[in-house]
Amino acid sequence: MKAMSIAELTALRDKMKDRVAMREGSGQIRVVVGMATCGIAAGARPVLSAFVEKVGEAGLGDRVIVSQTGCIGICQYEPVVEIFEDGKEKVTYVKMDAAKAAEVVEKHLKGGVVVDAYTIGQNK
16 A cells, blocks of 8 residues: 555545535435445445535535435335435435436435435335
8 A cells, every 4th residue: 555645644534524524414404325234235335425425516515414324124125315304204215326316416405306206106
């Protein structure tokens, strides 16, 4: 492994601090990705990463928290993402991937419009 300079280490620390703050912040919207064994096996890691990255790129880090949880209980629909918004009913997105996560950030989190095609009601 190559030794890193102080500048490289500082840049890495700052980058990771933003990600940790986004996952632990206190926003008005919570995005929760199921990361139990079934979720991970179905591809939840890239989904979680996509949400963290796209929320940051969209400048939503001050009002959106991205976090992970264990089993949500609907393994056949993994990867599962639940979105909790103050004063609104929970939205459950199923069979997610990184591209769908990017679309949900743009349309739902940024634009305020639920992407019905990816919700559990449309996938039963």
